[in-house]
Amino acid sequence: MVPRIRLAAAPSRSRRTLKSGALALVLLCAAVGGYSAGCGSDPPPANVFPPADPPPPTGEGGPGGLFDGATSELKLKELTIVPADASLTVDLGQRNPTLPFTARGVTPEGKVIESVVGAWGFSRFDVAAFTGNALTPTGFIGGKGEVTFKAGGLTATTSATVKLRMVTGETPTPAQEAAFGAATVSDPTLSVLYPYNGTVFPRGLVGPLLQWSGGSATGFYKIQAKSSTFEYTAYATVAGANGVYTFPKTPVDAWARLTDSTDGTLDVTVQRHDGTTAYTPKPMQWKIAGANLKGTVYYTRLIDQAGGTFVRKLEPGGTPANATQVNGETCIACHSVSKDGSRIVGSINGGDSPWGVWDTRTGAKVYQSTQASGFQAISPDGSHVLWRHWSPGQGQDNPAELRLSTATSDAVLATLRLPAGNPGGLSHPVWSPDGARVAFGVRTAGGALAYTAATVWSAKVTLGATPGFSDVKKIIDANAAFPVATNPTYTPDSKFIAFMRANKARGSDADSRGELWGAGADGGGEVRFDKANGAGVLTATDRNWGPSFHPVAAGGYYWLAFYAQRNYGHRFTGQNRQMWIAAIDLNPTAGVDPSHPAFYIAGQETDATNERPQFTVPPCKPLGQTCENGYDCCDGFCRASEDGGGLVCQKPGGCARLGERCAVKADCCDQAECVGGYCTPVPK
Numbered sequence: 001m002v003p004r005i006r007l008a009a010a011p012s013r014s015r016r017t018l019k020s021g022a023l024a025l026v027l028l029c030a031a032v033g034g035y036s037a038g039c040g041s042d043p044p045p046a047n048v049f050p051p052a053d054p055p056p057p058t059g060e061g062g063p064g065g066l067f068d069g070a071t072s073e074l075k076l077k078e079l080t081i082v083p084a085d086a087s088l089t090v091d092l093g094q095r096n097p098t099l100p101f102t103a104r105g106v107t108p109e110g111k112v113i114e115s116v117v118g119a120w121g122f123s124r125f126d127v128a129a130f131t132g133n134a135l136t137p138t139g140f141i142g143g144k145g146e147v148t149f150k151a152g153g154l155t156a157t158t159s160a161t162v163k164l165r166m167v168t169g170e171t172p173t174p175a176q177e178a179a180f181g182a183a184t185v186s187d188p189t190l191s192v193l194y195p196y197n198g199t200v201f202p203r204g205l206v207g208p209l210l211q212w213s214g215g216s217a218t219g220f221y222k223i224q225a226k227s228s229t230f231e232y233t234a235y236a237t238v239a240g241a242n243g244v245y246t247f248p249k250t251p252v253d254a255w256a257r258l259t260d261s262t263d264g265t266l267d268v269t270v271q272r273h274d275g276t277t278a279y280t281p282k283p284m285q286w287k288i289a290g291a292n293l294k295g296t297v298y299y300t301r302l303i304d305q306a307g308g309t310f311v312r313k314l315e316p317g318g319t320p321a322n323a324t325q326v327n328g329e330t331c332i333a334c335h336s337v338s339k340d341g342s343r344i345v346g347s348i349n350g351g352d353s354p355w356g357v358w359d360t361r362t363g364a365k366v367y368q369s370t371q372a373s374g375f376q377a378i379s380p381d382g383s384h385v386l387w388r389h390w391s392p393g394q395g396q397d398n399p400a401e402l403r404l405s406t407a408t409s410d411a412v413l414a415t416l417r418l419p420a421g422n423p424g425g426l427s428h429p430v431w432s433p434d435g436a437r438v439a440f441g442v443r444t445a446g447g448a449l450a451y452t453a454a455t456v457w458s459a460k461v462t463l464g465a466t467p468g469f470s471d472v473k474k475i476i477d478a479n480a481a482f483p484v485a486t487n488p489t490y491t492p493d494s495k496f497i498a499f500m501r502a503n504k505a506r507g508s509d510a511d512s513r514g515e516l517w518g519a520g521a522d523g524g525g526e527v528r529f530d531k532a533n534g535a536g537v538l539t540a541t542d543r544n545w546g547p548s549f550h551p552v553a554a555g556g557y558y559w560l561a562f563y564a565q566r567n568y569g570h571r572f573t574g575q576n577r578q579m580w581i582a583a584i585d586l587n588p589t590a591g592v593d594p595s596h597p598a599f600y601i602a603g604q605e606t607d608a609t610n611e612r613p614q615f616t617v618p619p620c621k622p623l624g625q626t627c628e629n630g631y632d633c634c635d636g637f638c639r640a641s642e643d644g645g646g647l648v649c650q651k652p653g654g655c656a657r658l659g660e661r662c663a664v665k666a667d668c669c670d671q672a673e674c675v676g677g678y679c680t681p682v683p684k
Contacts, residue, residue: 074116076152078106086147087161089231090137092257098134103149103156118151127162137162142229142261161229164261168248169234172220179278180222180271187279189214190272194569196537196597197284200583202554204292204629206317206602207247207255210270211569212282215243218275225268227288230261242570245270263290263555287596289555289583290681291659292629296360297561297601297615298323298344299579300333302508303608311335311346312610313360317602324358325365332356334375334389337614339433339551343382343407347374352392355385357407361619369410374448377429377438380551383407384463386416386429386438390448402426402440404467413467416459418442422474427454427505428487432494433551433676437461437521439475439497441486443505450506453483456499456523475523482515489548491558492676495521496588498529498547498560507545507563508577508609514545516562518584518594525590529560532582532595538566545577550615552631553675554659556682557583561601561613568600577609586675586682623649630660631678637661 081103088099105116120130124145128137135147142164149156172180194211195201201208210223217239225232232254236245247255258266266288269281297314308330313323323344324332334353335346337360344360347353352372358365374389387410388403400423402416416438418424424442431438439458446452456476459469475497476485482501489498500507502514516529533541543565550559563577572578580598588594604610620634621627626648627638633649637660641648655669656662656679665672668679 074105074113074152075108076105076113076116076154077108079116079149079151079154079156080104081147081149081156081158084158085160086158087163088135088137089163089165090139090142092139092164092166092252096137096139098131098136099128099160100134101147101149102133103151105152105154107152116149116151118149121148121150122146122160123148128160135160139164140260141257143263144229163229163231164257165231165233166254166257167233168254169236170220172222172235176220176273176278179273183271183278183280185277185279187214187272187282189216190270190279190282192270192282192284193567195284195286195599198286198531198597199599200287200289200557200596201259201599202289202291202293202557202559202583203256203259204294207253208599209569209571209602210245210247211571212243212270213241213570215239215241215272216274219243220273220275221245222271222273222281223269224271224281225258225266227258227262227264227266230258232258244569244571259288262288264288287583289557291555293550293552293554293559294629295550295552295615295617296341297579297604297613298335298337298360299563299604299610299613300335301605301608301610303605309333311344314601314603320603320605323360323363325363327365335612335614336376336378336430337616338378338382339380339431339616340382340620341551341616342619343378345376345378345385345387345407347376353390355387355410357382357385367408369405371410375428377431377440378407379431379463380433380435384413386431386461389427389429390425400425402429402438404461404469414469416440416461416469416472418457419472424454425451426457427451430488430490431461432490432521433492434494435461435463436494437490438469439488439490441484441488441505442474443486445483446504450504450509451484451486452504453478454486454505456485456488456497458488458521458523475521476519476526482513485517487546489560490521491549491584492551492553492678494676496558497521497523498549498584500545500547500562502545508611510575512545513542515542516544516547516560516582516595518588525588527588527591527593529582529584529595530593531597532560532562532584534564534566534597537597540566546612548612548614550581551617551676552659552678553586553680554678556586556680557596558586559615560584560595561615562598563609563611563613564598568606572606574606576606577611578606579604579610579613581615586673586680621649623651625649630657633661635661 103116105113124143127143128135142162144161147158147160191214192212195208223234266286268284271281301312310332311323312320314320331350332346344358353374354369355373356368372392373387377386386402403412404414424444427441427443429440441454443451443454457474459472462468484502487500498518500514519526547562560582563579567573579601582598583596585594617631630638636651656667662674662679665674672679673682
């Protein structure tokens with residue numbers, strides 16, 4: 001079999017034309033916002049898969065408008081678009097077909113006009129654009145949009161769907177293809193191990209490594225992934241019982257194209273031909289959230305490397321590296337990261353573990369305290385630190401307090417203590433993204449590191465001229481199954497928390513057991529995250545610890561990072577804890593598990609336990625700098641530059657698009673919600 005992708009030879013194009021085509025994609029993405037379909041991946045190289053030269057959208061009054069054509073002076077009482085709710089399939093690599101429309105009108109006198117002249121428009125510039133009355137796909141992504149026609153004082157609308165189709169891999173023989181289509185026998189041995197059925201994936205990350213068991217030495221496979229706007233088919237020979245399939249990145253990134261074209265359900269099948277018999281497909285269903293989720297995971301790798309154990313950083317799918325500069329330290333761990341991604345606070349050299357602060361951009365140390373601490377919290381903007389998880393000697397209940405300081409001094413501004421009559425050591429603090437409250441564990445048995453009894457508390461925090469704490473209260477009790485409730489983390493809108501229930505606080509211990517739970521920020525409506533814990537997939541669902549929410553609600557979901565002891569398909573089956581991410585429904589229903597099965601964070605090391613994943617955004621950029629997403633910008637929006645040079649942070653007028661900053665719902669376009677300071681759709 002010869003590896004291949006089914007392509008048609010493209011006509012030659014001038015260097016100038018190719019450059020314009022690549023630029024058109026940037027402008028198309030910008031037209032619908034950095035979070036919209038088509039903006040999660042780079043445009044293909046200009047000489048690969050050239051589309052059919054759709055012109056930049058033009059409109060009434062000049063370039064950049066919504067409509068193409070002149071508005072008729074004709075007066076009408078009825079106006080209809082033909083065909084209604086049309087669809088068009090584009091084979092990736094082929095020259096794009098076009099979809100012609102006509103508008104049928106009726107005058108006030110009852111005269112029927114079969115072809116009315118007017119202004120055509122399409123709402124999804126990243127998917128297609130009108131040339132005259134013909135809708136021409138861009139060829140970059142699929143999608144569904146609204147066709148609009150204006151004439152005679154009326155506006156008519158209908159929908160149009162562009163579906164991209166990609167076939168790649170080896171070429172099956174006619175007999176193999178026929179056998180796949182005629183298969184009636186269920187596969188007796190094949191079992192898909194990863195990803196889990198029901199997993200929700202965001203855009204912007206690397207594709208999952210599809211893994212299965214029960215293959216054969218002569219296995220030939222057909223893999224399909226279908227949504228209403230993208231159809232992917234691949235063929236591959238995979239020998240052996242344990243099989244893997246990687247979505248190709250060349251000549252185009254297949255996973256990026258697929259996810260950029262899909263918002264919602266993705267039906268996936270794996271079908272095997274063992275050399276004699278073709279079996280029926282093994283079906284799965286995943287979901288694609290219609291938003292990018294780019295960022296960096298900061299975590300502690302529990303292994304001696306280059307003289308010590310240090311906080312690491314990883315862009316999922318990339319290469320891990322130390323997150324801080326190392327200047328004589330033997331350990332930097334027990335870290336937290338500010339929600340704006342600008343600073344890390346961590347403990348130094350074990351033992352009493354004094355705290356330090358580092359700049360995430362450079363890894364340079366901003367400040368180092370000499371005071372014992374352990375675990376700390378850092379404010380959303382990195383300006384303040386809450387510390388003193390333990391005092392010298394790591395006492396259990398001493399100190400029964402946390403101390404507030406700026407990030408560049410350990411001078412105490414305020415002290416957080418429990419109400420009188422409540423003994424315990426304050427542990428594992430976290431700041432709410434809105435900066436209004438902190439949550440923390442209160443340990444009442446065991447040591448300060450691997451304590452064996454705890455509850456979750458919260459307090460209001462005030463900074464400014466008179467720093468202090470108030471409204472200190474317990475919000476989560478231990479339950480009968482697990483004596484420890486700790487490691488709280490807030491959702492981006494500060495409305496909910498996740499936390500872990502465990503038999504002990506330290507998840508890296510061999511005998512540790514833990515589950516992920518959620519509740520309202522006040523502790524009400526507790527629910528176990530069964531699907532994120534592995535229910536229905538794993539035999540042991542109590543091997544999950546250290547939850548931490550991403551600071552942006554993307555694509556209508558919260559995103560929860562955690563570490564777990566579980567198999568990553570058959571690629572990793574060891575005891576070391578590894579990092580995972582699970583989608584959590586944005587508007588949870590009381591008493592219903594809002595979680596979804598988790599996906600593995602690609603690129604992490606497997607030779608050690610990786611714990612305390614803090615998945616956050618990159619530090620924001622000032623106006624005028626290049627960007628990819630709305631949350632890249634400290635101010636304004638991520639939009640196309642006027643000189644055509646790409647996406648930059650700027651302050652145009654109008655509403656905020658998906659993924660861009662907002663203060664209230666009214667700031668957002670298209671009925672999106674403002675969640676945690678960013679516009680996001682809410683799945684129905």
